[in-house]
Amino acid sequence: xxxxxxxxxxxxxxxxxxxxxxxxxxxxxxxxxxxxxxxxxxxxxxxxxxxxxxxxxxxxxxxxxxxxxxxxxxxxxxxxxxxxxxxxxxxxxxxxxxxxxxxxxxxxxxxxxxxxxxxxxxxxxxxxxxxxxxxxxxxxxxxxxxxxxxxxxxxxxxxxxxxxxxxxxxxxxxxxxxxxxxxxxxxxxxxxxxxxxxxxxxxxxxxxxxxxxxxxxxxxxxxxxxxxxxxxxxxxxxxxxxxxxxxxxx
Amino acid sequence: xxxxxxxxxxxxxxxxxxxxxxxxxxxxxxxxxxxxxxxxxxxxxxxxxxxxxxxxxxxxxxxxxxxxxxxxxxxxxxxxxxxxxxxxxxxxxxxxxxxxxxxxxxxxxxxxxxxxxxxxxxxxxxxxxxxxxxxxxxxxxxxxxxxxxxxxxxxxxxxxx
Numbered sequence: 287x288x289x290x291x292x293x294x295x296x297x298x299x300x301x302x303x304x305x306x307x308x309x310x311x312x313x314x315x316x317x318x319x320x321x322x323x324x325x326x327x328x329x330x331x332x333x334x335x336x337x338x339x340x341x342x343x344x345x346x347x348x349x350x351x352x353x354x355x356x357x358x359x360x361x362x363x364x365x366x367x368x369x370x371x372x373x374x375x376x377x378x379x380x381x382x383x384x385x386x387x388x389x390x391x392x393x394x395x396x397x398x399x400x401x402x403x404x405x406x407x408x409x410x411x412x413x414x415x416x417x418x419x420x421x422x423x424x425x426x427x428x429x430x431x432x433x434x435x436x437x438x439x440x441x442x443x444x445x446x447x448x449x450x451x452x453x454x455x456x457x458x459x460x461x462x463x464x465x466x467x468x469x470x471x472x473x474x475x476x477x478x479x480x481x482x483x484x485x486x487x488x489x490x491x492x493x494x495x496x497x498x499x500x501x502x503x504x505x506x507x508x509x510x511x512x513x514x515x516x517x518x519x520x521x522x523x524x525x526x527x528x529x530x531x532x533x534x535x536x
Numbered sequence: 537x538x539x540x541x542x543x544x545x546x547x548x549x550x551x552x553x554x555x556x557x558x559x560x561x562x563x564x565x566x567x568x569x570x571x572x573x574x575x576x577x578x579x580x581x582x583x584x585x586x587x588x589x590x591x592x593x594x595x596x597x598x599x600x601x602x603x604x605x606x607x608x609x610x611x612x613x614x615x616x617x618x619x620x621x622x623x624x625x626x627x628x629x630x631x632x633x634x635x636x637x638x639x640x641x642x643x644x645x646x647x648x649x650x651x652x653x654x655x656x657x658x659x660x661x662x663x664x665x666x667x668x669x670x671x672x673x674x675x676x677x678x679x680x681x682x683x684x685x686x687x688x689x690x691x692x693x694x695x696x697x
Contacts, residue, residue: 341585447670450670451670
């Protein structure tokens, strides 16, 4: 019995929308899951905050905790001025978190395991940092690339390295989330495949299959943690990068 | 305000007998000279609820702080359990992706410069090396080894404030 661990990442066209020359525009399973994510986040938060009780109920607590959590993250790295980016960071955090969590449901699709999705999010952050940095600080934004206290002789090399380091941010920002989700889901699938392979080998295989099954249960718990952790890391890196746009050159 | 507090089910916070102290609305509205006493009662109840709420919020904050220390980007290596399992895995992943990103961006930029200026292979060689340096810089910043512009240091300093 053969199990293909990559098969789960396949993009399937659900509804063909239009054709533009050689390009086909399709409503894919990835787009469908993204709509589901946005719908789930909106429904949860809107219905949870509707009672507006002083003493929150269960769902309102969830909404309030996620608000406080992201707000603290934004404040601790960007200060009070960073709070103008709170809606952006909160949206990113909830989207990535729900994408990761919904991806853990069997037979669903993990949007964040597609590099193009995470790269789009990371580039969005990157361009917001660049545009807002120049808009707010003018050319002082370039101070970001000129560290203080560096001898004049090696300054040009340092500036180039700093620029490269700045340009590498969206790469590491997107690849980290993408690779974590990809690796995690492939590992899960491979171990789940072991169960099927062993179980089809006869009665002895049934006992052997217990081991990968235990592994899959543990890995699922780990993936749950990773789903949350990576959403948090994505959000905090966004905050740190945005902070550079607000206060360049310390 | 009163409606809010009533709707919040005070029965959670005391024995059943406590509920009797809430005056029926018709009676409270009819007796004007008792409004002072009622307001005092309301206020103390409100205060106690606020105290409970703030205590709860503080507890939540503490819990979140712990969670953040575990989950956050590692800013120091003091916690022995931090290196354990998922957290160490996440840290290793983060550092390696920083290094790779620097090298990839340097190589890509060098290749583009070569294509534009026809200076092959010098742009690729020089920018690959510079990209490697940028990657190492990224890693050192992420690990909090480099002071000054290290962005993790900045985040940590603000958190301590």
